[in-house]
Amino acid sequence: MTPLQRLTATLNGEPTDRIPVFCNLLDQGAQELGMSLEQYYAKGANVAEGQLRMQRKYGYDNVWSLFYVGKEAELLGCRKILFAEDGPPNVEHFVIQDYGDIERLEVPDDIAALPAFAETAECLRILRAEVGGKVPICAYLTASMTLPALLMGMDKWMELLLTGPVELRDLLLEKCSLFFRRQAAAYRAAGADVLLYSNPFGSTYFVGMKRFQALSLPWMEKDLLPDGVDDVVYYCGSAPFNNVIEQVRERLGIRVYYLGPEDDVAEGKRLVGGQGMACGVINDIKLLRWSTDEICAEVRRIVEAGKPGGRFLFGTVVMPYAIPEGKIRAMLGAAFEYGKF
Template identity: 65%
Template structure:
């Protein structure tokens, strides 16, 4: 079976020789091609080739069309990205600096007409041609309740979200949701077959339950309703969200849940059962310091918890550049060994 078939089998609970194995390597692509981060991320071709080379080097299942998270802010008016050679690029210019800017802030009528989207489209074109029929191609979507943090800074967004004028907050969320809806449609049309919907506010780690119900959940419904939830992955950054899984499944019917390493995987698997795909995620921050035998032991633990009853995927978070090569190799060797159905 091809990796895409194995992923679909895990979704559906049908027989497969092993679990899907996702490894999210991003900035490592620049190192793979011997480029600076700025040069690497300037061209969609670079990102596609970097992703293909990394997947070929390590043998895991997925590739990414993601450049860096701040790319979404650039599509919405950010004029400067801060590059560093030891971490991901980040937003250095916020398009919104005051509440007055929100009234003037506009979503492009067609984000695919933006010059930056052309590079994303080129990346996806190459990935689709090379592995579109055989491997999961992932795209990254920032939820409407999280996108404002990239547009005005987390401190100002939290101030508006929790204590600011409700009409101003909802105006910004409405515009951000329109952008999210455009992105979902554009990524699907361009060939992405796994859409990772990132919503750190989709957990009570940032919001109390009352605000989760009143703000986060309704806007998630608004983001996802037009295109539906097929191939959507629920990701809350790396914040735990076990206490909202049942509610999200009941109200949104999202088919895949990327469980935080800080959460109880056994509890999450019990809550999700056969209704959706549970993703067991290794703590790749700890992998920076773990010995290879510690990495292998953790992979085995996650697989033993998650594989019963199928509907399980092994994955990573953001895999910092400083994660050692030996740890990556140990993790993937263990995932293929312990993720095999016998």
């Protein structure tokens, strides 16, 4: 089976050769091409080539159009990204410096026409030409409740969210939700098969259940319901979210849930239900210190908890740059072996 056939069959509850395996190797593409991270992320062709090489090298079932999370801030005017030598880039210039900047923030009508989107579009064009229709092409989109952290910093966003002027909070969320919908349209038009909806505020990790129900759920509905959720994967930034799955499923109709590493896999799969797909996720930071035997044992635990009955995927979070190749191969080898039907 091709990776896309495997993913589609799994989601539909049809027989497959093994469970799908997603491995999110992003910064590693720079190392593969012998480039610094800043050189690598400067061109969409580099990112596409890095993704294609990683997928062919290890044999897992997805590729990414994601450069780094701060790309979304650049689409809204961020002028400076901080590049490290051995880790993911971060936003250095915040678009929103004070509350007045919220009112001045403008959401572009056509995201695809922005110069800051050009290299992402080129990456998607190459991926679509090389593996379109065979390997799922994934895009990363930040939810309206989480995007403000990239625009003003987490501390200022939490202050506004919890104690700031409600009218400014809602104005910012309205603009972020509009941006989300327009960005999702751009990614879909450019060829992305899977939209990862990233929302740590879609769990009760940052906000309690009361605020989740009063704020998070309504804004998720504004983000997602106008254009549908058939290609959407629910992801809470590796935060646990089993306790909200039933509410999200009933309100939004999302079928695919990328669990947090601390979530109980079997329980998560039960909560997702028989018409959806649960993704059991390894805590890949621990791959830095685990032995290969420990890695294989953890993969086996996750797979054996989720595999019975199908409709299950094994995945990673964002694999740290420093994980040795041997440990990546051990993890994937175990997932392929234990994931066979």
